[in-house]
Amino acid sequence: MSNAPRIAISRRLRKSPFTSRAMAQGAKAFTVYNHMLLATEFESLEYDYWHLCESVQVWDVGVERQVSIKGPDAGKLVQWMTPRSIEGVADDRCVYLPLADENGKLINDPVGIKIAEDHWWLSVADSDVILWAKGLARGAGLNVIVDEPDVWPLAIQGPDAETLMARVFGDAVKDIRFFRYKRLAYKGHSFIVARSGWSKQGGFEVYVDNVEKGQALYDELFEKGDDLNVRPGCPNLIERLESGLLSYGNDMDSRHSVLESGLGAFISLDKDVDSLSHDALRAEAAKGLSRRLVGLVLPKSDAPMPLAEQPFGTELVEAIPQQNDLGHCLGSQCWSPRYKVQIATAVLEEPLASEASCEVLLADGRTVTAAITSVPFDFEQLGLKAQV
Numbered sequence: 001m002s003n004a005p006r007i008a009i010s011r012r013l014r015k016s017p018f019t020s021r022a023m024a025q026g027a028k029a030f031t032v033y034n035h036m037l038l039a040t041e042f043e044s045l046e047y048d049y050w051h052l053c054e055s056v057q058v059w060d061v062g063v064e065r066q067v068s069i070k071g072p073d074a075g076k077l078v079q080w081m082t083p084r085s086i087e088g089v090a091d092d093r094c095v096y097l098p099l100a101d102e103n104g105k106l107i108n109d110p111v112g113i114k115i116a117e118d119h120w121w122l123s124v125a126d127s128d129v130i131l132w133a134k135g136l137a138r139g140a141g142l143n144v145i146v147d148e149p150d151v152w153p154l155a156i157q158g159p160d161a162e163t164l165m166a167r168v169f170g171d172a173v174k175d176i177r178f179f180r181y182k183r184l185a186y187k188g189h190s191f192i193v194a195r196s197g198w199s200k201q202g203g204f205e206v207y208v209d210n211v212e213k214g215q216a217l218y219d220e221l222f223e224k225g226d227d228l229n230v231r232p233g234c235p236n237l238i239e240r241l242e243s244g245l246l247s248y249g250n251d252m253d254s255r256h257s258v259l260e261s262g263l264g265a266f267i268s269l270d271k272d273v274d275s276l277s278h279d280a281l282r283a284e285a286a287k288g289l290s291r292r293l294v295g296l297v298l299p300k301s302d303a304p305m306p307l308a309e310q311p312f313g314t315e316l317v318e319a320i321p322q323q324n325d326l327g328h329c330l331g332s333q334c335w336s337p338r339y340k341v342q343i344a345t346a347v348l349e350e351p352l353a354s355e356a357s358c359e360v361l362l363a364d365g366r367t368v369t370a371a372i373t374s375v376p377f378d379f380e381q382l383g384l385k386a387q388v
Ligand code: THG
Pocket: 064, 095, 096, 109, 110, 111, 123, 124, 125, 126, 153, 179, 196, 197, 198, 199, 205, 245, 246
């Protein structure tokens, strides 16, 4: 670890109004996401995981950039970009919107926030959606303004998130339904507060569009959450993988279609929507998929050493020999402390993807047989019970 190369933090790796706080609070590792710094670990991946599942955390997810699309043609452009129908979406809604190109390949998988009838925010994962959106708008002569406003989401996640948020914003937060938002006042400023976030432990996201009030909010969440054992946190690899939340660029990327990525449930191929990718995806669905994103579960006996003793990272599986692709089909992986197995995602070619198991090459040179399952992982089907 001490000899690991460092990443030079130059101006290109932008900071949020909360980055210096996260650093002062002990963030141990960062990644780069949308040209910004995103913490990945505080105490340890596993410590952070249990704390997230049991208490409440405040996450600086300012890296979730908002691509704002505003103007008379805003809805037309957003619909063009996504194969999910946005017709009739209510004004207080957040919608998970896979974005795809004309071949059905995944461009990004943002949460779309409908700000007004003629205004959307796409809260994007790690790819330059703004360039794609501007190019489409320009090429088609659409009447929209596409830009990236100064908005930095803060996520409050975990079973005590509602208690903490009610102390700061009042009981109104309790009435916010899943993937809906309200505008709530804090120190005289109105913030968009949604019940959403990149964990399955429940919680909220505040779209911070005012630095001073946002920083005061951040500090107050820690003051008012002291007795709840609030801690700084970040999207947690273990929690999100156990929960089946996919990470664009890790589990799937622009090589994969929306359907191959397993996002078919979030699109509307049965509706005639004016989307760039519709024809390609319909054709792909009719033909049948040639590869699919699956979950891999390693046999129990191949449990790695406890995470705390691993030098760095969680890479145990190195390749899928039957795919002969130098490991490029591999997605994320981690040790699941709840099920006591190593889990991973991979995009496997058919017919292997439909088999019950496949061989995996481990970092220590051994080849073992991993079970193939769905994502989200079907631990029960594999006879695995939570061991806590
Ligand atoms: N919140 C916000 N922006 C984001 C993310 C977020 N941008 C980047 C990344 N995360 C986008 N990807 C996802 C992936 C999954 C979900 C949210 C964003 C998600 N999915 C739920 C699920 O799969 O169960 C619910 C989906 C639904 O029911 O529509 O939450 O987290 N602001």
